[in-house]
Amino acid sequence: MKDIKPNEKLQLAFISFIQRVLSEGDFVATYKYALLNAIADICIEKLDVSTNESLKIEHSLLAEKILQLYWHHAMPFSNLKSGADALLKQNSGAQSKVISVLYECQQNNIRSLGQLKRSSYWNESYRAALNTLKTGPLWRLQILAKQEECFLYPHNKKPQYIELKPGIAACFRRFYDLVVYLSKNAWLQKIQSIKYNQALIGPQSKLESFLFGEDRQSLAKVKPLLVDLQKNQCFYCQKPFKNDVEIDHFIPFSRYSNDLAHNFVAAHRRCNNNKRDFLASYEHRDNWIESNLVKHNQVIESELSSYFDCSADQSIAVSNWAYEVARSNHAKLWHSIDTFVDSAPIAPVLTFKKKHGEREDKIETNKTEIIAELEPQLYYFPNLKIACGHFKTGDESDAEYMDIPDGVGKVDPNKHFFARASGNSMNGGKSPIFDGDLLLLEFITPESAGSLQNQTVAIERLDSAGDSQYLLRDIKKATDENGNSCYQLIAKNPDYETLVADESMKTFARLKKHLC
Numbered sequence: 106m107k108d109i110k111p112n113e114k115l116q117l118a119f120i121s122f123i124q125r126v127l128s129e130g131d132f133v134a135t136y137k138y139a140l141l142n143a144i145a146d147i148c149i150e151k152l153d154v155s156t157n158e159s160l161k162i163e164h165s166l167l168a169e170k171i172l173q174l175y176w177h178h179a180m181p182f183s184n185l186k187s188g189a190d191a192l193l194k195q196n197s198g199a200q201s202k203v204i205s206v207l208y209e210c211q212q213n214n215i216r217s218l219g220q221l222k223r224s225s226y227w228n229e230s231y232r233a234a235l236n237t238l239k240t241g242p243l244w245r246l247q248i249l250a251k252q253e254e255c256f257l258y259p260h261n262k263k264p265q266y267i268e269l270k271p272g273i274a275a276c277f278r279r280f281y282d283l284v285v286y287l288s289k290n291a292w293l294q295k296i297q298s299i300k301y302n303q304a305l306i307g308p309q310s311k312l313e314s315f316l317f318g319e320d321r322q323s324l325a326k327v328k329p330l331l332v333d334l335q336k337n338q339c340f341y342c343q344k345p346f347k348n349d350v351e352i353d354h355f356i357p358f359s360r361y362s363n364d365l366a367h368n369f370v371a372a373h374r375r376c377n378n379n380k381r382d383f384l385a386s387y388e389h390r391d392n393w394i395e396s397n398l399v400k401h402n403q404v405i406e407s408e409l410s411s412y413f414d415c416s417a418d419q420s421i422a423v424s425n426w427a428y429e430v431a432r433s434n435h436a437k438l439w440h441s442i443d444t445f446v447d448s449a450p451i452a453p454v455l456t457f458k459k460k461h462g463e464r465e466d467k468i469e470t471n472k473t474e475i476i477a478e479l480e481p482q483l484y485y486f487p488n489l490k491i492a493c494g495h496f497k498t499g500d501e502s503d504a505e506y507m508d509i510p511d512g513v514g515k516v517d518p519n520k521h522f523f524a525r526a527s528g529n530s531m532n533g534g535k536s537p538i539f540d541g542d543l544l545l546l547e548f549i550t551p552e553s554a555g556s557l558q559n560q561t562v563a564i565e566r567l568d569s570a571g572d573s574q575y576l577l578r579d580i581k582k583a584t585d586e587n588g589n590s591c592y593q594l595i596a597k598n599p600d601y602e603t604l605v606a607d608e609s610m611k612t613f614a615r616l617k618k619h620l621c
Contacts, residue, residue: 119276122256123284127291129249134196136242138292143170145284148277149426150419160274163266168234173218178316179207183305194301202233217412278426327352330408331371334401340370349374355393356427357382366409367397367420383439384431386446482506485523491544491563491577513618520547531577533597538619546614558582565613
């Protein structure tokens with residue numbers, strides 16, 4: 106699994122730049138907020154986004170996103186006025202072209218973006234969004250205090266795409282919730298500040314849910330289908346429904362506020378309310394993949410494509426991103442009523458394989474065609490000094506995840522971890538260990554200790570301040586001068602003396618592999 110965490114310096118610079126965009130940018134309309142939201146969405150909807158690589162985003166994809174984000178905005182907000190006069194404005198001047206064309210589509214019974222794509226209105230709508238992007242927000246988003254600062258992507262107007270700089274896509278994935286929250290909050294404030302809108306909004310309104318909320322009317326189409334597909338049973342507890350069926354976003358709407366047809370499940374009201382905004386456990390995720398993306402994929406696409414996006418690839422990509430974030434943040438996963446489990450250090454990254462010669466937009470639904478690529482990672486403790494010299498103080502703070510190099514063999518994230526050697530006492534013999542070398546170690550427990558004879562082991566003891574110290578040595582059973590059995594701690598470098606284990610020391614971990 107690819108780590109979603111870019112380096113700390115870039116993360117801080119990214120957050121600082123987003124803050125500056127929203128505070129120093131010149132926002133005469135709402136398009137820049139929509140563009141920021143669109144880029145963030147696309148970064149988590151893409152499969153195989155690497156931490157330190159650049160990412161190309163086609164203008165065409167951004168234009169589709171803009172239409173999706175403005176779809177609800179093109180609906181009449183107030184009954185105080187009629188027709189197009191009841192639409193909220195996105196700027197202080199005339200109504201925006203994107204809103205106008207989407208309103209016309211909806212007046213002609215186009216009820217979703219999926220329907221729009223298949224209608225005669227698509228070309229005009231798409232051109233309106235694309236022209237709006239190219240003549241404005243794409244090249245103005247990064248103008249701060251009247252100065253052009255291309256932190257996110259270069260202003261290259263020749264190709265039909267923007268290219269996020271290395272690490273920027275990973276930052277959008279890492280801070281997706283924050284970016285979307287800030288951009289939508291600023292978007293909301295901008296709409297409220299436009300004088301024309303104030304008479305429509307009134308002193309109390311549900312403006313936020315109108316602009317960015319769920320499409321409840323379309324959700325009504327989902328319930329009977331899912332109840333039937335789930336054989337009248339709650340997706341989570343598997344108990345039969347009575348009159349308490351609710352539609353749940355498997356990946357919570359609060360985390361990804363776009364409706365994807367494959368993301369819906371039918372659940373008891375109690376299960377749904379208890380799960381709230383938590384991610385479900387991996388067991389539920391496996392069941393969701395089996396049910397919605399394999400077994401019932403074609404039915405869901407056939408029945409719901411007129412109302413929602415039906416991209417299985419997109420659903421998988423968003424799911425991968427959400428569980429990567431959970432793992433990175435050590436979040437709890439909801440399993441059942443008031444029961445939570447840890448987000449495991451390993452989670453499957455899922456992709457879909459197409460059959461040879463098959464159209465790229467057609468997803469093969471045979472389960473054997475779904476590849477669960479486990480790219481396991483282990484804990485790495487940068488502050489845990491495994492001394493190859495004299496006992497050295499270290500701790501287990503600032504644990505990170507590290508990819509497992511090829512050739513390591515079978516490992517268990519509950520037993521194995523990485524740390525660095527420190528010192529030179531083991532840099533002799535056939536397999537010398539040098540200062541700074543990477544070590545793969547296995548925790549020693551009473552149940553797993555076994556015989557330590559002739560093994561290389563990390564020894565732990567407490568110093569006078571109560572802090573842990575660690576030392577790496579070969580273990581050899583011997584007899585002391587009084588004829589009693591003892592264990593010698595032998596350095597591979599002959600310049601270091603042999604120590605005898607005493608009661609202050611305990612075995613901490615055994616060396617499984619030395620990785621230079």
